[in-house]
Amino acid sequence: MRTRSILLVALAAGVLGVVAGLAVNGPGPLLRTELGQRAMQQAMDAVAPPPPGGLVVAKRGEPVPAITLPDLSGTPRTLPADFAGRPLLVNLWASWCGPCIEEMPELDRFAAEQGDNGIQVIGIALDDQAAVEDFLQRIPVRYPILIDAAGPRDAGVQLGNLRGVLPYTVLLSADGRLLKQRIGPFVHGELDGWAQTGD
Helix, strand or coil, X not given: CHHHHHHHHHHHHHHHHHHHHHHHXXXXXXXXXXXXXXXXXXXXXXXXXXXXXXXXXXXCCCECCCEEEEECCCXXXXXXXXXXXXXXXXXEECCCCHHHHHHHHHHXXXXXXXXXXXXXXXXXXXXXXXXXXXXXXXXXXXXXXXXXXXCCCCHHHHCCCCCCCCCEEEEECCCCEEEEEEECCCXXXXXXXXXXXXX
């Protein structure tokens, strides 16, 4: 039993080392693949603190729990219900997150190209509303933005991001199931293929 504990600690340390290396050196080609993303998600989940008691956390292939958050005008919006009928891409970000800021023009371009029948895009800012509004004055986007407070029960955790890494993106099916998860930013043109590829 002691050997098993030592091996688990060593595995966790190794995973954290890989995550730290990626944070410093940027994601390599492996993390740009679905296989790499799944491996990273599993590794991060293995070293994440458990979610608070009673909190439902989405799993791939399963329905997403109802999450109700205010939009920028204060109107409550519930996902996935308010966005049912079409696939939904949900991007979690913050105004202080450099990689989040870099990918927002790409998300805006993608959202604008979807039209009335394509994939819907929403952003959830884990941030202060005043900071978000100030940010959006400088870098506007055409898709809806919801506001949440970062913490152990935030929308990102409920959508499977137990470590709270930003940016974090999920793709939901038209009926509200979690199809894909993405840790880290999208580069130009990458989002189109990722969002169109089913599991």
